[in-house]
Amino acid sequence: MGALKQYHSGDHAITVKSGGNSDGKGLNGFLLDWALTEPRGVVAKPKRQILAEFFTSMLILSAKFKYKPAINVPNYLYWIDTEWSLSLIAPQEWSTERRAGFACKCLLQPDMTWTIEPSKLLAGKNAVSNAVGKFYDSFAETLNSDLTLEEILPFYVQEMPYYQRLHANALSRSIRGAVTIGGQTSVQCRDWQTRLPQLDRVLLSFKN
Helix, strand or coil: CCCHHHCCCCCCCCCCECCECCCCCCHHHHHHHHHHCCCCCCCCCCHHHHHHHHHHHHHHHCCECCCCCCECCCEEEEEECCEEEEECCCHHHCCHHHHCCEEEEEEECCCCCEEEEECHHHHCCCHHHHHHHHHHHHHHHHCCCCCEHHHHCCCCCCCCCHHHHHHHHHHHHHHHHHHHHCCCCCCEHHHHHHCCCCCCHHHHCCCC
């Protein structure tokens, strides 16, 4: 699991070399992917909702996956061999070993945030809930800063794989839009930190 504090905002615009990019995507393919991940329906949101969606989205984007997530198509997050893995395969379709690492059902929303439906495993003490707890601690520590929320958003994280990097940028654009519409652009991260919900099912399945 990558710690959130290792992420950085970088340039707010992704730079693409004229001959393509390091992931082997052609320029036309990249521009199409960029257009498909344009956040839609971005609105002002309460701070607790923004933080919950930021947390769950970054948890999902820290996982391994090599496919293009689609809006409102169920994905499933697993903790397997000490790392997060995102899959289109539901737990009941997999082995007992894989089901033991099932964390949540995930849905990509039109505004490019992710919402999740936590598994029963997260209500107990086990390797999956421990892994989520460590990610939460890292996320909370990231907010211990004088920077604004926009300044820590992962607009460009070079070490991320292509689809994770693309969706992290889309998430950043979405959150930036929400805080701009909501007049929250000058709020320091430490103030956001005080609004962070505790790690429980309320945070993981946050609803309006």
